[in-house]
Amino acid sequence: MKLLQHFKELTVSPKNAKELKGLILQLAIQGKLTATWRTENLDIEPASELLKKIKKERIQLIKERKIKKEKPLSPITKDDIPCLLPESWVWKRLGEIVTLKSGTTFNKSLEETSGDYMYVKVGAMNLPGNENIITTSNLFVNSNDKIDKSLIPIRSIIFPKRGGAIATNKKRIVKEPILVDLNTMAIISPETFSFMYLKYWFDSIDLWSLNNGTSVPQINNKDIAPLLFSVPPLEEQKVIVKVVETLFKEVEQLEQLTVERISLKEDFVASALNQLTTNNANQEWTFLQAHFKSFFNETTNIKKLRETVLQLAVQGKLTADWRVNNPDTEDASVLLRRIQEEKAQLIKDKKIKKEKALPKITKEEIPYELPEGWSWCRLQDLEYLLGDGIHGTPEYTINGEYHFINGNNLSDGIIEIKPNTKAVSKEEFLKHKRILNDRTVLVSINGTIGNTAFYNNEKVMLGKSACYFNLLSEIDKEYIRQLIKSKYFLDYAFSSATQMTIKNVSLRTMRSFLVPLPSINEQKTIVQKVNALMGLCDALEQEVQQSQQYSEQLMQSCLREVFEGERKTVEV
Secondary structure, X not given: OHHHHOXXXXXXXXXXXHHHXXXXXXXXXXXXXXXXXXXXXXXXXXXXXXXXXXXXXXXHHHHOOXXXXXXXXXXXXXXXXXXXXXXXXXXXXXXXXXXXXXXXXXXXXXXXXOOOEEEEOHXXXXXXXXXXXXXXXXOEEOOOHHHHHHOEOOOEEEEEOEOHHHHHOOOEEEOOOEEEOOOEEEEEOOOOOOHHHHXXXXXXXXXXXXXXXXXXXXXXXXXXXXXXXXXXXXXXXXXXXXHHHHHXXXXXXHHHHHHHHHHHHHHHHHHHHHHHHHOOOHHHHHHHHHOHHHHOOOHHHHHHHHHHHHHHHHOXXXXXXXXXXXXXXXXXXXXXXXHHXXXXXXXXXXXXXXXXXXXXXXXXOOOOOOOOOOEEEEHHHHEEEEEEOEOOOOOEOOOOOEEEEOHHHEEOEEEOOOOOOOEEOHHHHHHOOOOOOOOEEEEEEEOEEEEEEXXXXXXXXXXXXXXXXXXXXXXXXXXXXXXXXXXXXXXXXHHHOEOOOOOEOOHHHHHHOEEEEOOHHHHHXXXXXXXXXXXXXXXXXXXXXXXXXXXXXXXXXXXXHHHOOOOOOOOO
C-alpha cells in the first residue's frame, strides 16, 4: 500500500504527522489495516453475530429502564454506503449500536468544591490532564436519585454539542462516572463491543461537519444517531485497536525525531550565524555556504539566514574581500565631508531649512567596531528632510485620485495599495502634501515597525505611521533600506520606541539613528551581495515550498487510494 511505502516520508513535518494519524484512522475503520489478519483468521465470528448480541443487550437495558426506547432509524440504502467494507463487516447506523446521552444542569447549591461525582463543563476539557481522559474538574455534586440517573458511565466519550467549542473537535474519555453540563453530549459504548475501536472511529469524525445550528452552532442526537458506522467482528476490533496504537506510536516517534532534528539543526544554524555576526568567522561562513541546502531547508532557518545576511552587510563582513581587492577606495569620512558641504550649500541657497543639531556621537553609543575606512554618522547627517504624515483622519472620497497610506502599505521596497486602502481628493492631498521624490525612503514607525518602501511618483498621501526622509546625493538608498531592515536597526527602534501596546518610534529617534557608513562604491557592492544572497534565500524557500507541496500531494494521493473505490452492495 502506498501509505506504508511512504510512511516515513509522510512524517517529514509535524503537520503531516497529524494528517497521517487521521489517515490511519480512516484506513482502520474501513478494514484496510487488517486485511492480512483476516486472511489468516477465516473462522472468526462475523459482525452480524455481534450485532445480535448488542441488540439483545439493548432490549434488556430498555426493559430495566436504564435507557429509553428510541424511534427506529431509516434503513441503509445502497446510495447511503460511502465505500466497500470487508465481507465479515456490517454497516449500521450509530444510534443502533450505542446509547446517546445529553448533559443536564443543576442548581448552584449542588455545585461544590468536593462531592461524590465530578460535574464537567465544556471548559473543563481544557484543564491540565484532560487532553484525552477527563480526570479533573472544578465542580462536584453529591449523589441523589436525580443525579444517579443522569450519570455518564465509563466506556463513554463526551464532546461539545453547542457553541464554538464544537470547532475544537474535543473528544474525551470518561474514566469514572461523571455528570456533564447541557453543552455536552456523550456516546456510551455497549458492553459487548471494543470501546477503543468506538473511540478511534469517533476520532475520525469532524464534529463541526455535524453542526446544524444557525446563529449558535449545535449538535443533537438526531445529527449523531444516523451516522453510518462500520462494524467489524469483535476480535478484529481488538486487532485494529492494537494496530492503530502501534502505528500511532511510530508516527509520534517519527514526529519527535523530526522535531528533534529540526531543533538541533536550528540550534546549530543559530549558533553558527551568531558567530558570524560577532566574530570574523570566515571559516564558519565558508562552511555554511558549502552546506546551504543541507542546513537551510526549514523556513525558520532561512529567515535567520536573511537576518544574518543583513547584519553581516551592515557590519562590513560581506565585503571584507572586496576591500582587500580595492585598497584605494575613498574613506567614508571624505564622503561625509562632501555630504556636509552639499547640505550646507542647500541651506545657504534656502532650498532646505537648517535642522537642530544633534549631540555628537560618543564612544558609549557605538554598538560595534567598524571596518577600516567606514565611519559612524547619524541619519540626520545623510538626509535633508525627515518627517511623517498627517496626525489625524483626512476627508475620504469615493474614487478619489490619491490613496491615503500608512506604514502597513510599505512592503519590501514598494508602496502597496490594498483593496481596503481609502482614497482622498486632490484638494485634500494638496492640504497635507509632503515633499517626496526619487531620493525618498519610507519607513513604518508606528505599530508595525521597519516596513520600507521607495517613493516612485505614486499618488499617495501619508499618514502618521509612515516616516519619510530624503537622502542627499552619494548615498545609495538601497543600502539605507537594507540597513533599516536589519536586526541592528530593529533592535534600536524597539528599544527606543514609546508606548506599551502600540509601539511608536519618534522622528527624533529616527534622526538620531547611528548609521554605519562605507564609501559609495562599497555601499553599491554591499547591495549587490545582499541581493544575490537574498536571491539564494528565495531559491531555498522555493525548494522548501516544493518539498511541502510534494508531501501534501503524496498525502492526497494516499487519501485518494483510500477513499476512491467503487461502491457495491454490502451486507446491511
